[in-house]
Amino acid sequence: MWILKTNSHMTHEELWRNALQEIELATTKANFITWFKQTAIADLRDGIITLSVPNGFAREWLKSKYHKSILRAIRNLNNDIKDVEYVIGKYQPPEESRRRPSAEKRYAPEPGVVIPDEEFSLRDLSVDPDTNLNPRYVFETFIVGSFNELAHAAGQSIVKNPGTTYNPLFIYGGVGLGKTHLIQAIGNEMMKQNPTRKVRYVPAERFMGEIVEALKNQEMSRLKEKYRSVDMLIMDDIQFIARTEKMQEEFFHIFNALYERNKQILISSDRPPKSIPTLEERLRSRFEGGMIADIGQPDRETRMTILKAKADQKGIVIPEEALWYIADSIKTNVRELEGALNRIVISAKLTNSPITIEETKRILTYISQEPRRFTSVKKVLKAVAEFYDVEEKALTNHSRKKEVVKPRQIAMYLLREEMKSSFPFIGEKLGKKDHTTVIHACKKITNELKNNPMIENELQMIKEKIYEV
């Protein structure tokens, strides 16, 4: 064993971690886990270390049985330490009461928290611990339009004939279009009609967390049992699971076990199975074996219906033209739609004035990306040139230098996507190029977007530049 020279620079944490490493070698594993977990150096003053321990038993035990080894381990690292004292630190709940990691996150108290009045009444909104379903998501509040009627109908028929008609049901669609709402509503409806059925909703991310936890505690069989005993398994955001093979394998087995016994499986994702690149073939074919339904983007009328329903729910009066304005400004995301409405309502409340179309327009300019319409070719070129640090002129000349080619292609892509300009127009603007050159550029960037996440980031940053006020 060697003695560290730069001991005085060690933080308390490092000092204790190093000391623990030494103590661990000299004790049995069981004893180490029992007595040394949740210990830390709370204070170091005048050569006396105060060690924080989880409870009185640990304090007595460390004091009477391990005092010498602790002191020796610490003195090996820092010779100035004369003694160690023990204090009972803040209590952390033991592992077994932390079975629901995400629930804990939700309930984690901020220091010195005051129970707000609301908290007292949140009960009927809280998540059911058995099913994980949020009772807020029900069919009654799910608005059906042409963009989601297929998924909705499939969901309805699943409730009627679980496990037989469409199994599995795979629902995919973009962000904020109501996938989670729909699948939770199916689960809730199922529970309502058959309270004895076991429904379990789990986001893929939590599923992976549970597997990791189970592997660590060697409780894999218990976890499997838990999932195999359900009548309906709802897995949200399956695309995350596709990142690791082990997870896919575990899910595959659970999937098979449920499928064989005709238990309903419900899966959501942000894209269809064949577009999830790392999804294993055997899982993909299984997903495609059931029913695949997509949730598209809501049309104008549906957006209006959604807004009206939300306004009714909140009990607020808002002029129709203002609602139309919101519906026209936010096209691709129902969640944003709701957010915009909330924002308008709150700002009207704050200023204590009725909601008007003018007010709505003013507020929406902050939220929506509608200023798009003010973009010009010049702005796009300037932003691209600035971002890639090339001369603006270089974008419009015929140079084939590598440093210029990519920015030029990006600029073409952006002009096409953001301004909906025609290919010949873009070619004209970027140095009289042929329209096929532009088509090639757009295709190339579109392809690269799929394989290279960096490009997406870059595009995002450039767009921010373009639309900044």
Place this chain on the structure above:
Amino acid sequence: MVVTVLRTTLRDALLVAERFLGKQLSLPIIGNILIKTDSQKLKIQATNLEMGVEVQIPAKIAREGSIAIPPRVLSSLLQTLPDEKITLEEKEGVITLETDSSQSEIRGIISKDFPIMPQIKGKTKVTIKNSILIPQLLRILPSISASDFKPGISGLFFRAGKKQLTLTGTDTFRLAEAKISEFAATEETSAIIPLRPLQEFVKIADPDQETTFLFHEGQVAIESENVKIVTRLIQDRYPDYENLIPKDFSTSLFIPRDEMLSSVKLSSVFSSKLNDVVLSYRPNHLMLEILNPDVGKHTKEINAKVSGKSGRIGFNYRYLSDALEGLRSSEISVSLIDETRPALIRDDQDPQFFTILMPIRIS
């Protein structure tokens, strides 16, 4: 170790200690109880490392010593043995029980690995008669949050002031508070005592004795004459709940307790998953409604005095019946503001105790 004890005394002590056994794979010894001699007494200890108990029983000690043994075997044996006088002899990890007519051996574990019971030698002492303390604890403990998600409220808020001892419990849906004026404290103090040990305490406490709470360095010892429970305290801030207690009411109801309680309990037959029961009130008229589309419905007219505004309010029937059960008088008072704000439930004969209860939303 060689000791002679009375069978029933030892059996009762074991029953108490067994409640505190722990279960931990890395430390199997805490699934055992420790029996050890201490001058002319026999001490029996058990712990799960979060709390521990020590029961002292009188015994005739012939030779000092100690042993840890699995309690199940010993207590089953003690339940059935016919003789009253028992001699225990420990030798190399095996304990021999000898009575006039029988002899048994139980394999134990050498006691040196058994956790050491923390000794609490603080100066902060609060003493209360069990006849006063236990009834108050029994009505507060059900309100205390059983989950650890919010550590601050997972225990009893214990505050000894100059003239009053205040005990509070809440799980954010309801809150119960009692004030005790007959107590002795060496100084003003406040602490949050975990729920589990208190639940065990009320089960084992002898109503004729008194109990001392001894606080020291984040721990408390709850001591009666021969039983001592040791546990850590919860080191968190108790939420500021004072402003939650409703004050200006628009309706007050005086309800016959027994009639109300039995009706509320009947709710369990009908109630939905929300456990909801609805009180519909107008001047001098109170109706209890339970509706569950899956099962059916039930209404009950209750002969109550109602004054103030009319309305409907929903409660979780479990919480409501817990609150009613805590009150002893034949008539209880329920004060309401509206259907979204907490209700105050108490007994006008016993102003030292009240419950506030959060309504649940009704359709």
